[in-house]
Amino acid sequence: SQQGEEDPQALSIQEGENATMNCSYKTSINNLQWYRQNSGRGLVHLILIRSNEREKHSGRLRVTLDTSKKSSSLLITASRAADTASYFCAPSNSGGSNYKLTFGKGTLLTVNP
Amino acid sequence: DVKVTQSSRYLVKRTGEKVFLECVQDMDHENMFWYRQDPGLGLRLIYFSYDVKMKEKGDIPEGYSVSREKKERFSLILESASTNQTSMYLCASSFLSVETQYFGPGTRLLVL
Incomplete structure (x- = not known):
């Protein structure tokens, strides 16, 4: 698995603004996932984008994937105070017995009311 | 909705005690995982299991063991708790290999 x-590492914005966070990885992937973690809680899956997709939307979330640059971005539009959380990406090259995901240290997003 | 539950939200134990952390999922997932999360270090995988009675070491298995006697339950065991095992412990499960993982609420363990 790769990380x-x-x-x-941290991002502070005002309510209503857009928030963009980025993820870079090192080797080829089959898919990449984004997760959110509210303070003191477990992670919640937000979105999965496959290597043959360039962009994916879910509500106020927009994820892009550029496999040539080995990077992904998560855009949260019209942010709310409730979006305050840590956000993690998890790239994976699934197959065989490679069941693991490796999470990074995350981006701490603070949305100020 | 998938539900992953962990036996305790907060736990305080003494050094040297044997500690059991229990995780139960209700979606018939084959894969289950135990992570610990520490400030500045992110999430680190301790052990995972891809079937009943099957287990594999993650990145930091030292000082831990696991048990998976039933598909829905995955236990993390600290044989002799130490202060450096004070951490947030997160359990997760997934259906397919390396697809979406569903997390429990976490157990915050303090070892004194």
Whole structure:
């Protein structure tokens, strides 16, 4: 399994603004997932994008994937205070017995009311 | 909805005690995982299991063991708790290999 690296480590914005966080990885992947973690809680799956997809939307979330640059971005539009959380990416090259996901240290997003 | 439950939200134990952390999932998932999360270190995989009675070491298995006697239950065992095992422990499960993982709420363990 390989680890994604999220950037920036921390991001602080005002409610209503858009938030963009990035993820870079090192080797080829089959898919990449984004997760959210509210303080002191477990992770929640947000979205999965496959290597043959370039963009995916889910509500206010937009994820892009650029396999040539080995990077992905997560855009949250019209942010709300409830979006305050840590966000993690998890790239994977599934197959065989490779069941593992490796999570990075995440981006801590703070949305100020 | 998938539900992953963990036996305790908070736990305080003494050094040297044997500690059991239990995780149960209700979606008939083959794969189950135990992670620990520490400030500045992110999530690290301790052990995972891809079938009943099957287990594989993750990145930091030292000081831990696991048990999976039934498909829905995956236990993490600290044979002799130490202060450096104070952490947040997260359990997860998934259906297919390396697809979406569903997490429990976490157990915050303090070892004194």
